Amino acid sequence: MVLSFESLSSRLSSLRRIRELGVFISIVAMAIVFSALNPKFVSAPSFAAMLSMAAELGIVAIGVAFLMIAGEFDLSVGSVYAASSMLAAWLINMGMPFAVAFLAALGLAACIGYANAVITIKGGIPSFITTLGMMWFIRGILLAVTGGFPVVVQRSCPALSFLAAPIAGGFRISGIWFVILAILFQIALMNTAYGNWVQAVGGAPETARALGIDVARVKTINFILCSIMAAFSGLIALSHFQVVEPVAGQSLPLEAIAAAVIGGCSLMGGVGTIAGAALGAFLVGEIRVGLILAGAPAYWYIGFVGILLIVAGIINLRLTKRV
Amino acid sequence: MSSGTPLLQLINIVKRFGAVVALKGVSLTVNRGEVVGLVGDNGAGKSTLAKIIVGYHQPDSGKIIFEGREVRFRSPADARRMGIEIVYQDMALVPYMSVYRNLFLNREIVKKFGPFTFLDKKKMKELTRQLLADIGIKHRDPDVEVGKLSGGERQSIAIARAVHFGAKLVILDEPTSALSIRESERVLEYVKQLKSKGISVIMISHNIYHVYSVADRIVVLDRGVKILDVPRDTATPEEIIDVIAHRLDPKKIQERVSRAERVPA
Numbered sequence: 216m217v218l219s220f221e222s223l224s225s226r227l228s229s230l231r232r233i234r235e236l237g238v239f240i241s242i243v244a245m246a247i248v249f250s251a252l253n254p255k256f257v258s259a260p261s262f263a264a265m266l267s268m269a270a271e272l273g274i275v276a277i278g279v280a281f282l283m284i285a286g287e288f289d290l291s292v293g294s295v296y297a298a299s300s301m302l303a304a305w306l307i308n309m310g311m312p313f314a315v316a317f318l319a320a321l322g323l324a325a326c327i328g329y330a331n332a333v334i335t336i337k338g339g340i341p342s343f344i345t346t347l348g349m350m351w352f353i354r355g356i357l358l359a360v361t362g363g364f365p366v367v368v369q370r371s372c373p374a375l376s377f378l379a380a381p382i383a384g385g386f387r388i389s390g391i392w393f394v395i396l397a398i399l400f401q402i403a404l405m406n407t408a409y410g411n412w413v414q415a416v417g418g419a420p421e422t423a424r425a426l427g428i429d430v431a432r433v434k435t436i437n438f439i440l441c442s443i444m445a446a447f448s449g450l451i452a453l454s455h456f457q458v459v460e461p462v463a464g465q466s467l468p469l470e471a472i473a474a475a476v477i478g479g480c481s482l483m484g485g486v487g488t489i490a491g492a493a494l495g496a497f498l499v500g501e502i503r504v505g506l507i508l509a510g511a512p513a514y515w516y517i518g519f520v521g522i523l524l525i526v527a528g529i530i531n532l533r534l535t536k537r538v
Numbered sequence: 539m540s541s542g543t544p545l546l547q548l549i550n551i552v553k554r555f556g557a558v559v560a561l562k563g564v565s566l567t568v569n570r571g572e573v574v575g576l577v578g579d580n581g582a583g584k585s586t587l588a589k590i591i592v593g594y595h596q597p598d599s600g601k602i603i604f605e606g607r608e609v610r611f612r613s614p615a616d617a618r619r620m621g622i623e624i625v626y627q628d629m630a631l632v633p634y635m636s637v638y639r640n641l642f643l644n645r646e647i648v649k650k651f652g653p654f655t656f657l658d659k660k661k662m663k664e665l666t667r668q669l670l671a672d673i674g675i676k677h678r679d680p681d682v683e684v685g686k687l688s689g690g691e692r693q694s695i696a697i698a699r700a701v702h703f704g705a706k707l708v709i710l711d712e713p714t715s716a717l718s719i720r721e722s723e724r725v726l727e728y729v730k731q732l733k734s735k736g737i738s739v740i741m742i743s744h745n746i747y748h749v750y751s752v753a754d755r756i757v758v759l760d761r762g763v764k765i766l767d768v769p770r771d772t773a774t775p776e777e778i779i780d781v782i783a784h785r786l787d788p789k790k791i792q793e794r795v796s797r798a799e800r801v802p803a
Contacts (some may be wrong), residue, residue: 406656408646411635415643418634425594425626426644427615485634 234479235491237530241477241523242498249505256508263385268377269500270393271448273493275467276474277400278444280492283475284404285437286417286484287342291331292445292471293355293464299324300459301357301450303375304366313374314336320446327353328442337357350468357461368457378454389451396444397493404489413437418485466517473520474499477527479534486531498523543606545570545738546591546622546707549598560586562762563600568707570660573729573739574774575753575770577746579782580758582740588709591740593617604707611794615644623700627712630696633685638666641699665702673698673728690721697728701737708732709740714748726751746775746782758782768795 243367250256275292299320306316322496331349335342368375379389415423423428447468453459472482478495480487497504502523503516541736546568553561561583576584578625589595591602602609604620610615614624631640642662648655666680673694684692693713702707710729714722722745730751732739743749749756750770758766758781766781766788773781773791780786 245694282609377609401658406659408648408657411639411643411646411657414635414639415632418632419629422626422629423643425592425614425624425629427613427618428644429613429615485632 216281233535234486234531235494235532237527237534238478238491238494238498242494242501242528245498245501245505249501249509252505256505260385261504263387263390264301264499265497265504266390266393267385267387267500268503269497270387270389270498271452272467272470272474273393273496274396274448274451275445275526276471276478276492276496277396277489278441279468279471280475280478280480280487280489281400281404281413281444282434282437282441283472283482284417284484284487285413285434286389286420287335287434287438289328289331289398289438289441290468291327291342291349291353292441293467294350294357295324295327296449296452296464296467297357297440297459297461298327298353298449300448300463301361301366301461303450304368304453304459307372307375308366308369310370313372316375317450320450321443322444323405324442325439329435331442332438334432335438336431336434346468354461354465360501361461363461365458365460367523368453373455375450376457379451380454387455389455392447392451393493393496394495396447397489401484401489401493407506409433414485416484468518470499471496473524475522479527479531481531509530544568544603545572545605547717548587548591549602549603551587551590551597551603553583553590553595554598561590561597564762564764566757566764566767568738568740570706570738571733571736572755573733573741573753575658575749575756576740576742576743576759576803577749577756577778577782578759581761583762585711585761588624588711588740588742588761591677591707591709592618592622594624613637621704622708622709623703623705623707624711625693625696625700625713627715631684633683633693635684637670637678637682637684637687637695638660638662638680641666641669641695641702648783661664669698669702670695674724688721688738690718690724693717693721693725694728697725697732701732701735704738707738707740709742713741714743714745722748746772746778749784750775758788760784766791 246257255261275296277290279289302323303316304318306319307313327349331342331346335345377388379387381387402412412428412433414421415428416430418429428509449464452463474495475487475492476482477498478487478493480492499520502519506516507513544567548564548566550563550565551561552563564587580583586595590597593614593616602783609620632643647658647661649658663680670678675691675694697708713725717725726748729741741749741753753770756766756768756770756778757764758778768791770796777786779790781788781791
């Protein structure tokens with residue numbers, strides 16, 4: 216009896232170690248609810264729709280989670296998302312090859328990420344403030360330069376269209392990017408020395424420093440990666456819609472943080488996984504599709520996400536005492 | 539590099555933080571296999587001195603000589619590479635990471651896979667299991683989060699990590715302050731084992747009795763100045779406490795050493 220209890224409790228504790236468990240259960244629970252409301256919910260096309268909807272947010276959430284685990288925020292991802300895709304659209308309209316536009320967009324994002332890192336680390340201020348300022352600064356420039364009007368891609372650019380091209384059955388290539396990037400970042404976090412440093416830098420920066428880890432360098436790299444991911448997501452949106460609004464991506468920063476937290480990441484850093492954040496983004500996509508199929512007005516979805524976020528926060532606290 | 543040369547010599551170390559002079563020219567020698575108890579009241583400069591030895595802070599002036607050569611550590615990584623490790627009171631390990639990830643933090647064992655290198659988790663976990671068994675922590679999974687271990691277990695693991703990576707000098711910053719009596723005893727026992735392996739130890743503690751149970755030499759700092767540096771048996775723990783509290787002139791104890799030295803000569 217004692218022995219079986221011990222093995223049970225050790226199994227339970229190893230289950231509790233899986234941070235993604237909560238979000239996984241939520242995905243299954245939502246699937247049960249929505250399929251009861253509309254049997255069409257469990258089908259390949261609706262799965263494809265969820266994945267496509269999740270892709271843009273998910274790619275941003277991967278970068279945001281990677282940075283959050285290192286103990287920093289990035290609220291400027293929505294502005295980077297808009298600015299870099301707008302730069303790409305301008306360059307394409309000027310007749311530049313796609314490769315130039317693509318690299319320029321990611322390069323701009325890398326510079327903004329680097330600026331966020333330098334201001335936060337050298338200035339010694341919380342990244343919440345740095346990136347909130349950066350968010351408004353970039354958004355202000357975009358609104359001023361465009362006068363509030365959208366920028367439309369004015370010539371056919373097959374390479375751009377390929378980024379988010381439909382494959383079959385409602386699936387899009389953007390869904391593949393999302394899954395590949397989630398796997399790559401998850402491996403980087405859990406199976407490389409660098410991932411070990413990221414977790415240590417976010418979990419206990421002083422300890423990391425005492426053990427010889429270059430805390431500033433790790434944070435800087437993650438700021439840059441986070442920004443680049445936001446730009447890539449913006450390019451996918453540009454590919455999909457062939458137009459970019461100066462106000463695009465305004466809700467992205469908080470939605471990405473929500474996806475990461477729902478997936479088990481801690482706002483305090485050091486805790487969480489990329490798989491969790493990606494599943495969190497998928498759950499948001501699932502709720503969107505589920506509500507549409509259930510015939511509810513699409514606006515309901517953000518209310519759902521709100522409730523989910525709070526529940527996830529409470530579950531995370533119970534699991535690791537770190538929300 | 540003979541065994542006669544001291545392992546570590548600090549000469550006239552000065553450290554300022556703005557207008558505050560934390561260390562006013564402190565000199566200290568640590569011999570091989572010696573346990574030095576570094577004591578003093580709050581703000582005496584013990585932790586600052588420790589952080590200078592491990593490269594966390596850089597001295598404003600003074601020399602650090604390690605194994606007979608002058609060294610300049612720009613970061614804790616430099617000092618770690620030379621074999622100097624510090625085990626901090628509450629910040630030796632990352633609480634949210636597993637035991638094996640902590641043990642190999644910034645010294646990860648990796649394997650190559652094409653152009654990429656990945657963690658060799660199997661090997662790290664295996665070594666972790668051995669290490670835990672060596673220090674008498676049984677029935678612990680290398681995957682368990684450090685935050686779920688007891689304070690004594692954590693302290694032992696942090697010290698064991700230093701030893702495993704070939705430290706020649708281990709600095710313990712308040713190793714027993716957060717521990718129960720039995721856990722403290724275990725950690726102190728462990729410090730004696732370090733000494734028997736020829737590893738030098740600097741132990742910083744408020745608990746003079748814990749220091750006495752392991753130290754060969756007692757060094758007292760007072761507001762950035764070394765006021766006493768004597769073999770342990772020169773003074774009683776109570777006398778050391780009186781010196782720290784300014785109730786006893788340290789010269790009276792220091793004199794005993796000079797007298798004892800004069801006799802055999």
